[in-house]
Amino acid sequence: MNDQAVRLALPRYALSPRATATLINVSENTTYLVEDGGAATILRVHRPGYHAVESIRSELAWLTALREEAGISTPRVVPATDGSLVVEGPRNCVMFEYLPGTEPPEHRLVEDFEELGAITARMHLHARAWRRPPGFTRFTWDYDAAFGAEARWGRWQDGPGVGHAEREILGRLDKTLHTRLSRYGTDRERFGLIHADLRLANLLTDGRRTSVIDFDDCGFGWYLYDLGAALSFIEHYPQVPAMIEAWTRGYRTVCDLPAEDEREIWTFVMFRRLLLVAWIGSHSTVDVARELGAGYTQGSCELAERYLGGL
Structure with missing residues (x-):
């Protein structure tokens, strides 16, 4: 189901046909590294039944406000080609910018x-x-x-x-x-x-x-x-x-x-x-x-x- 969600979501973004998605984490949600030429983004595939779309949009609104208004370093949300922040489907998906760094040692x-x-x-x-x-x-x-x-x-x-x-x-x-x-x-x-x-x-x-x-x-x-x-x-x-x-x-x-x-x-x-x-x-x-x-x-x-x- 996760692979199907990725296949359905990727064409909704401004990516080339050569874009690849590599699984990097499975926890509550499933996270993929999306690579397209020299560019990288993060695709989050939501688990079903945990958040409604309105709740996901609310999350994105706050993390964006924190970056723009409080100077907190948070990932930018990458919209789909139609401007959607949440790509809706059997598993809702959100694309984020790739941020450098590692977990604190x-x-x-x-x-x-x-x-x-x-x-x-x-x-x-x-x-x-x-x-x-x-x-x-x-x-x-x-x-x-x-x-x-x-x-x-x-x-x-x-x-x-x-x-x-x-x-x-x-x-x-x-x-x-x-x-x-x-x-x-x-x-x-x-x-x-x-x-x-x-x-x-x-x-x-x-x-x-x-x-x-x-x-x-x-x-x-x-x-x-x-x-x-x-x-x-x-x-x-x-x-x-x-x-x-x-x-x-x-x-x-x-x-x-x-x-x-x-x-x-x-x-x-x-x-x-x-x-x-x-x-x-x-x-x-x-x-x-x-x-x-x-x-x-x-x-x-x-x-x-x-x-x-x-x-």
């Missing part, structure tokens, strides 16, 4: 997180002031969307390796998250439009600048969730405390981060971690989910005990 995580903190603050400032276009629609990343009756990524209880002991520990974590997030609240200084997936795989650095890509999960959530998401899959790294300190330092060069907000940072790290246990359980066909498996659940229990013991 591990030996520079602390330094790069200071820059990421400043970038994230600029995104949050923009989100608070931006007048969203008519029809703008994105989903919400609140407690109910994560762990409620219709959890977007499934139930953490169905994650790999969740037995009786794991269910007890993670259940205590779940209840604590609910209590603390309810108390923390959703006023406009704490909750708004966020990227929601600022993990390392969605950052590109070329030594001069850091670009932010893949706004597919952007929506309305707690601003500090962007930090929790930035630590996805690496929450156990020994340098994480230094990374968090660097992020907050960078963030405060742009806007305020009250002490009462800073005290909840690990709440959002654990919120994201528990959400990823659910994601792994519901995405068993994705390579990274298969690789992490039950080991991620076990590590989550260890982090949960440490978090709960420190309250």
Whole structure:
């Protein structure tokens, strides 16, 4: 189906008959490198049933506004020959410009997180002031969307390796998250439009600048969730405390981060971690989910005990 979607989409763009599409990533969506002579672009093939076309257009509107109004390096959207930003079909497709750079290297995580903190603050400032276009629609990343009756990524209880002991520990974590997030609240200084997936795989650095890509999960959530998401899959790294300190330092060069907000940072790290246990359980066909498996659940229990013991 993905190959069929690519074959249907490519003729809609200003490409020569010699253009090729090479698969580079399969996760939530499927991503291809499109090469045509000396030019390269990125084609994203959307999974069915996750976003309506209006929601995809809303995503593209924000990432464009961030680049044009806030100076955030984001990929330009390449329109089809008829001007469409979203090529509709069995699998909706979007073409982006190719941005140089690679995922931030591990030996520079602390330094790069200071820059990421400043970038994230600029995104949050923009989100608070931006007048969203008519029809703008994105989903919400609140407690109910994560762990409620219709959890977007499934139930953490169905994650790999969740037995009786794991269910007890993670259940205590779940209840604590609910209590603390309810108390923390959703006023406009704490909750708004966020990227929601600022993990390392969605950052590109070329030594001069850091670009932010893949706004597919952007929506309305707690601003500090962007930090929790930035630590996805690496929450156990020994340098994480230094990374968090660097992020907050960078963030405060742009806007305020009250002490009462800073005290909840690990709440959002654990919120994201528990959400990823659910994601792994519901995405068993994705390579990274298969690789992490039950080991991620076990590590989550260890982090949960440490978090709960420190309250």
